[in-house]
Amino acid sequence: MKASTVRRVGSRLASLLASLLIALSLAFALGRLSGDPTVAILGPLATPEQRDALRHELGLDLPLVVQYLDYLKGILTGDLGQSLQFYQANTTLIADRLPFTLQLVAAGMALAVLVGVPLGVLAATREGTWWDRAASTVALLGQSVPVFWFGMMLVALFAVNLGWLPAGQSGTPQHLVLPAVTMSVYPMAQIARLTRASMSETLAEPYIDSARARGLRGRRVVWRHAFKNSMMPILTIVVLQTGILLSGAVAIEYVYSWPGLGQLALQAIQFRDFPLVQAIVVFGALTFVLLNLLVDVIHSVVDPRVR
Structure with a gap:
């Protein structure tokens, strides 16, 4: 391996580890600033002696530095602690809720890609026409509309007024439709806008004009030549948006009472x-860092210039 490649990989890993440490430290600090958990556990009628005894049992009377080091040690050993509310290991709780969130994210991202990519390609190939303006308007609305409001509007229309789909919970494919559509809106808009920008830039390249001059059909030029060379930024945004949805589906899961990690985080x-809040943040931070690393790997595989 070349020395420049080693330096690049080392620099990238150091940057990711620094980002991870900052995220973990913020989770620790915010957890301690959220208030005294003994109030929720013992209730408002508990005596100061009872509260002090519980703080000692939970290790909250130790110096913050000691608590922080114990917290980091637990993460390194795979011990994310025990929930104060459910009296179970946090890793078990996350593992139980994770399949629901993965199901929702997978369905939402599939819809986002299936709609966003063709929309962006259509806008780029019809640049300046009403098709381009319509696609750009849809993408702008997708980025502007609050997801919780959009979710409630879908519930009011399709669940309350029409009665076609369930309003919430999980269990059947019908329960997944509204949450997945709601989750797909923002990443779909991001993917459509980035696809349009990337395709517009690629379609202006001289080799595209050369391909057309050789008599290649327009569809083949667009998908085999232009889209293939525009895929890198699209793949990047898809992977990063997946990480954002995995760690930030709280509003959607709340609106639809979806039993995923977002709902668990709200309860915590x-x-x-x-x-438990710290454990969920740790999981989200680790997921995001790993997905960023995956983006670098994809860059190296797809784009030989990176190698």
Whole structure:
């Protein structure tokens, strides 16, 4: 391996580890600033002696530096602590809820890609026409509309007024439709806008004109030549948006009462269950860092100039 490649990989890994450490430190700090969990556990009628005894049992009376080091040690050993609300290991709780979130994210991203990519390609190939303006308007609305409001509007229309689909919960494919559509809106807009920009830039390249001059059909030029060379930024945004959705599906899961990690995080925050909040943040940070690393790997595989 070349020395320049080693330096690049080392620099990237150091940057990712620094980002991860910052995220973990913020999770620790915010967990301690969220309030006294003994109030939620013991109730408002507990005596100061009872609260002090519980703080000692939970290790909250130790110096913050000691608590922080214990927290990092637990992460390194795979021990994310125990929930104060559910009295279970946080890793078990996350593992139980993760399949629901993965199901929702997979369905949402599939819709986002299936709609966003053709929309962006259509806008780029019809640049300046009403097709381009319509596609750009749809993408702009997708980025501007609050997802929780859009979710409630879908519930009001398709669940309450028409009665076609369930309003929430999970269990059947019908339960997945509205949450997946709601989740797909923002990444679909991002993918469509980036696809349009990338395709417009590629379609202006001289080799595209050369391909057309050789008599190649327009569809083949667009998909085999232009789209193939525009895929790198599209793949990047798809992977990064997947990480964002995995760690930020709270509003959608709340609107639809979807039993995923977002709903679990809300329950933990309401109960001041800071060990569980920390564990969910740690999982989200690790996922995002790993997906960023995956983007670098994809760059190296797809684009030989990176290698």
